[in-house]
Amino acid sequence: MNNANNLSVFGKLSLGAGFAFLYLPIVVLVVYSFNASKLVTVWAGFSTHWYGELFRDEAVLSSLWLSLKIAFLASTMSVVLGTIAGLVLARFGPFRGKSLFAGMITAPMVMPEVITGLSMLLLFVQMQQWFGHPAERGVLTIWVGHVTLCMAYVTVVIRARLVEMDRSVEEAAMDLGARPLKIFFLITLPIIAPAIASGFLLAFTLSLDDLVITAFLSGPGSTTLPQLIFSRVRLGLNPEINALATITVLAVAVLVVSANRIMVRAERRRARLAAAAA
Amino acid sequence: MNMLESSVNQAAGAAAGAKPYLQIVDVVKKFGDNTVVDHINLNIARNEIFALLGSSGCGKSTLLRMLAGMETPSSGRIILDGEDITHLAPYERPINMMFQSYALFPHMSVAQNIAFGLKQDGLPRGEIAERVERMLELVQMKKYASRKPFQLSGGQQQRVALARSLAKRPKLLLLDEPLGALDKKLRQQTQLELVNMIEQVGVTCIMVTHDQEEAMTMAGRIGIMSDGQLLQVASPGEIYERPNCRFTAEFIGETNLFGGHVVEDEPDYVRIQSAELPRPVHIGHGITGTLGMPVWLSLRPERVGVSRQQPVGDGNWAAGTVHDIAYLGGFSIFHVRLPTGKVVKASVPATRWREEAAPTWDEPVFVSWADNDAVVLTQ
Ligand SMILES: Nc1ncnc2c1ncn2[C@@H]1O[C@H](COP(=O)(O)OP(=O)(O)OP(=O)(O)O)[C@@H](O)[C@H]1O
Numbered sequence A: 001m002n003n004a005n006n007l008s009v010f011g012k013l014s015l016g017a018g019f020a021f022l023y024l025p026i027v028v029l030v031v032y033s034f035n036a037s038k039l040v041t042v043w044a045g046f047s048t049h050w051y052g053e054l055f056r057d058e059a060v061l062s063s064l065w066l067s068l069k070i071a072f073l074a075s076t077m078s079v080v081l082g083t084i085a086g087l088v089l090a091r092f093g094p095f096r097g098k099s100l101f102a103g104m105i106t107a108p109m110v111m112p113e114v115i116t117g118l119s120m121l122l123l124f125v126q127m128q129q130w131f132g133h134p135a136e137r138g139v140l141t142i143w144v145g146h147v148t149l150c151m152a153y154v155t156v157v158i159r160a161r162l163v164e165m166d167r168s169v170e171e172a173a174m175d176l177g178a179r180p181l182k183i184f185f186l187i188t189l190p191i192i193a194p195a196i197a198s199g200f201l202l203a204f205t206l207s208l209d210d211l212v213i214t215a216f217l218s219g220p221g222s223t224t225l226p227q228l229i230f231s232r233v234r235l236g237l238n239p240e241i242n243a244l245a246t247i248t249v250l251a252v253a254v255l256v257v258s259a260n261r262i263m264v265r266a267e268r269r270r271a272r273l274a275a276a277a278a
Numbered sequence B: 001m002n003m004l005e006s007s008v009n010q011a012a013g014a015a016a017g018a019k020p021y022l023q024i025v026d027v028v029k030k031f032g033d034n035t036v037v038d039h040i041n042l043n044i045a046r047n048e049i050f051a052l053l054g055s056s057g058c059g060k061s062t063l064l065r066m067l068a069g070m071e072t073p074s075s076g077r078i079i080l081d082g083e084d085i086t087h088l089a090p091y092e093r094p095i096n097m098m099f100q101s102y103a104l105f106p107h108m109s110v111a112q113n114i115a116f117g118l119k120q121d122g123l124p125r126g127e128i129a130e131r132v133e134r135m136l137e138l139v140q141m142k143k144y145a146s147r148k149p150f151q152l153s154g155g156q157q158q159r160v161a162l163a164r165s166l167a168k169r170p171k172l173l174l175l176d177e178p179l180g181a182l183d184k185k186l187r188q189q190t191q192l193e194l195v196n197m198i199e200q201v202g203v204t205c206i207m208v209t210h211d212q213e214e215a216m217t218m219a220g221r222i223g224i225m226s227d228g229q230l231l232q233v234a235s236p237g238e239i240y241e242r243p244n245c246r247f248t249a250e251f252i253g254e255t256n257l258f259g260g261h262v263v264e265d266e267p268d269y270v271r272i273q274s275a276e277l278p279r280p281v282h283i284g285h286g287i288t289g290t291l292g293m294p295v296w297l298s299l300r301p302e303r304v305g306v307s308r309q310q311p312v313g314d315g316n317w318a319a320g321t322v323h324d325i326a327y328l329g330g331f332s333i334f335h336v337r338l339p340t341g342k343v344v345k346a347s348v349p350a351t352r353w354r355e356e357a358a359p360t361w362d363e364p365v366f367v368s369w370a371d372n373d374a375v376v377l378t379q
């Protein structure tokens, strides 16, 4: 960053082109969200009209609420299941079918979402015929689908952390008289907490913007935000969606910047304390 | 020789305590087909500091982990203070271990680390606080009670780990390479400090190390391990002066080894002929063996004298030339090449060369030793 000034003209140009390629679409999107005209492509002066429109739009608000709710429930559940699966894979010695288990858990990561979604839809339809449950597709089925997908990612993150963690710390706890379950809650869990947090955030974002699996598993009355946006856009572009997207970009930016700040601060504090110890 | 050896070992064991406190009875550990600990029998007396010494991968840690309960023996029994603990879970054993990596809990302060074991026992708060306080005092870490492990230096972490494993007043303290993570200088400083602390609390202690100096300095008795087997158990001096096998002789300190066989076997002396020495070696005591039996002779470098005059007597000397000299200040190591091609190392103190100048490279010299300096090894 410091030597950006030393770049040649060509360097500056390509840097500019790169940034333009990445961010110009977003800039256009943000600018047109303040367009007074209903036509997305014609500039008719500055206005915050569409933001007001957005906040009065019941459909948008309820689908946003639904998306947040599903994302929260799905990421909570995938963190619980992912931690257990990660623990089994990282801590239990070789057992029969271990590699099959590992493969099955991470399969949704590599499987096309269309396949995952379709197969789950078929399963739910069958189940409905056999036991009459789930009676219809909705929040519950979307949640199950999202958990399947997100859990794969969470498992990978937590397993990696557990594998690199020094096992003798857990052994020391056992040596000092703690039983396995207690060791998990008093020692293992606090140590892998950062991995659990990042697994949760990963799952949350995955669930929040999932469209394909949701499309298969949603029913009448359960439209998530991505679904809503997608269907609106198909009917024609609308500055209201631009406004919604702008708010999303803003929220993401604020989150990323503040997370970064917190991490940098913690890192500095750590370094200072370690320096004081030496 | 062997009988003498084993009777001396038993005497040392008996002197340390009449009834063994810890008994390791015929313990075997296999990982698959790989026998890592091979029929080990060992008795430890109360309040003894015992060191298991051996090269990397010989099974020291595995034996220690079986004592702690982290591994289950494939066969054999472990008895502590009259109680069979072979199949007790680690959290039920009155044994605490200090891990090679210290294994401090990274998210807890020094005081919380030390208190952890006491909390598991459900001791009342007041007593926990009091004991933690005493432990902090013992290891001189009071100032650092509220620090986290990553804020401590290696030596400080080591002391916290020790305090944590002593806090529960275990019947047996296990130390796995207690000073392995420290640098050489700090290690030497810490060795005696650690022994002092252990003796202050009065705990029976088994430590594992591959550093012979550490074992010799800290332990009252040493067990030499190789390939899962316990080769010799004796005091540091005994191990050094009277090794019972080739491995021990070579593993502890430096030595000159000569292969040979018994040519004269009398009750009060033996003679051993080696192809690497010009004349038979005279040993001033009898050995349990037969005529013609193949043996090894171990001769410590500091037992070998170097001179320009031909030594008197008919055995224990050889002529040669100085092949190399390593000057080490207080003493020098002379490498003397014999006509047979064998190079004998002699460690000669600098004070030896007051009256005459020290021999130099390629000078003809004689090496010699006394009757009982060479140790006969039958295995
Ligand atoms: N869980 C295990 N499964 C299979 N083999 C093992 C296991 N633990 C140890 N071993 C093997 O047992 C042998 C002895 O290991 P151990 O850790 O006891 O050696 P050590 O004497 O402590 O060596 P070091 O000085 O390097 O620590 C090694 O060859 C090792 O590969």
Ligand SMILES: [Mg+2]
Pocket: B060, B061, B062
């Ligand atoms: Mg080891």
